[in-house]
Amino acid sequence: MSRSNRERTETTRNALIEAARALFVSKGYADTATPEIVEAAGLTRGALYHHFEDKRALFEAVIAREAQAVAEAIEAGSPQFGTAYEKLISGAAAYFDAMAVPGRTRLLLLDGPAVLGLDELGAIDRENAEGTLREGLSDYLSESGKPLDLLDPLTVLVSAAFDRAAIAIAAGGDRIDYERAIAALIDGIGADQLRR
Template identity: 40%
Template sequence: MTRGTRAEQRERTRQALVRESRRLFATLGYGAVGLSEIVRAAGVTKGALYHHFSSKAELFRAVLEQVQEEVAERIAETADAREDTWEQLISGCQAFLTVSTDPVIQRIMLVDGPAVLGWSEWRAMNETTSGRHLAQVLGDLIEEGTIIAQPVEPLTHLLSGAMNEAALWLAASKDPADLDDTQKALVAMLQALRVT
């Protein structure tokens, strides 16, 4: 039954496990998904799963990594289209709010992520993907004098926290005007950081 070279087969199995567990984690939540359900959906057995991942949490980690890379990519491609650094910040934040409305991203990245891996690990993973962009842009804006001189880290956490929570709320809200209202309020808060 196994097809192709060994490395190919290995990769196919791993991807099937990540893909199916991502789908199940997103719809049911980490705690409500059993490993037996995952391996059945992926068409393999638990032997295969534990050959690739050392634990259920490690499997989740691989899924979260994939999700975060996708989010970072989608934000970067929106932000990098702008020349002005300030506009990169604004459009990047708006892109995040839009992208994060996806329930898949919600549950895995924002709800289960911190609880399963612990907040510090979750933070560290963010730092290497989408979180890095935000800190980078804010740092640039401070350096070029657009934003009032201040430590970057507190600002980064305040803003990313604000957007995370807002995204979760937006996904649950019914009124389509909420997105617009939130973006306006966010931009207003960002404007406050500018030197007059």
């Protein structure tokens, strides 16, 4: 494929993803029809079905892009140097910043699980923010002298706490309170003896 063809393909995909994202956020997945998406993107239905099998595949692309953006924001917001604890706390703030992007909480935490299912959404998350969290927790446990045998369930539980906090913040909860609660949770992981 020539460079200009690749650029056109990428431009078309981006237009579809951006138009779909806006409609999924404003109307929800179920109430968004593919003709609306192609009209908003200024494209044809043929272009949509050339790039995506169906509306669900397009939604998955939107979710993957959102998840990647969150992971990139966490990476950018986490210091290169410092303790694992400091990196986790900075990463938490970066996560909440990333989730404050309008529509992101709805897409990733409400509609995403309903449309894609927990397994598929979990796979996307593990490649992105949850994968970053797992690395951070691994470093933190190691620095705290704790065994890594509970790393996987701790990652799932702490990730769920982050997600629940983001939902509460989006609904009007006090972000500072949730950041403090996440810090207390992370403190507890480092301070308490984790048992088998």
